[in-house]
Amino acid sequence: MTNKFVDFSLKNRLLIIIAFFTVCFSGKWAYDRLPIDAFPDVTPSLVQVFTVTEGLAPEEVEQLVTYPVETAMNGLPDVEEIRSVSNFGLSVVNIYFKDGTDIYWARQLVNERLTEAREQIPEGMGEPELGPISTGLGLILFYYLHDETGTRTMEEMRTIQDWLVKFNLQTVPGVTEVLGIGGDERQYQVIIKPEKLIAYDLTLNEIIDAVKANNLNVGAQFNEKGCFS
Numbered sequence: 001m002t003n004k005f006v007d008f009s010l011k012n013r014l015l016i017i018i019a020f021f022t023v024c025f026s027g028k029w030a031y032d033r034l035p036i037d038a039f040p041d042v043t044p045s046l047v048q049v050f051t052v053t054e055g056l057a058p059e060e061v062e063q064l065v066t067y068p069v070e071t072a073m074n075g076l077p078d079v080e081e082i083r084s085v086s087n088f089g090l091s092v093v094n095i096y097f098k099d100g101t102d103i104y105w106a107r108q109l110v111n112e113r114l115t116e117a118r119e120q121i122p123e124g125m126g127e128p129e130l131g132p133i134s135t136g137l138g139l140i141l142f143y144y145l146h147d148e149t150g151t152r153t154m155e156e157m158r159t160i161q162d163w164l165v166k167f168n169l170q171t172v173p174g175v176t177e178v179l180g181i182g183g184d185e186r187q188y189q190v191i192i193k194p195e196k197l198i199a200y201d202l203t204l205n206e207i208i209d210a211v212k213a214n215n216l217n218v219g220a221q222f223n224e225k226g227c228f229s
Contacts, residue, residue, distance in 0.1 A: 158183030
């Protein structure tokens with residue numbers, strides 16, 4: 001067999017030379033277009049569900065938040081695996097789909113099940129939301145703000161986190177989302193006094209509707225009256 005190949009090569013030298021350079025050129029062309037990555041992403045399609053829960057221990061987060069989300073995601077088509085991480089104040093559920101699954105179709109399926117998950121989570125324990133499009137190689141970095149001067153309140157620290165640190169981190173390439181946990185978030189609370197409701201003949205629903213109407217933002221047009229507008 002070897003002798004026949006050698007004889008054929010010697011008798012057809014020009015053909016062998018052309019074939020040799022063709023193979024070399026094709027190899028060089030393919031090598032230049034070969035995608036090379038130090039950490040190639042071979043993970044399947046991934047959809048993440050984040051739930052921020054203020055003031056809950058990891059055990060409570062797992063029982064009250066993570067488990068209902070996992071239960072709602074069971075039975076989705078083309079799902080290979082569901083993993084979760086329950087931390088202090090944060091629940092992360094990772095839903096892995098089969099290779100080749102369209103990520104937008106997978107996110108649509110998960111989003112439809114989120115309604116069921118929200119109904120199973122106790123009120124006030126957080127709202128599950130879809131995370132950004134990412135891969136299994138994505139990492140979650142935890143950090144905290146420390147006031148070395150000791151003059152700032154927890155509310156001021158949370159304001160710095162939400163309006164300064166968060167916005168700056170979101171400009172970093174590769175950062176998809178920044179969540180804020182802890183601190184005293186600024187709130188406006190309406191304290192209802194039952195005796196006042198009785199005195200003014202009001203119901204609790206009327207108070208709620210009045211607060212909503214006061215905070216309502218609507219569009220407007222120009223109102224021309226005389227020479228003023």
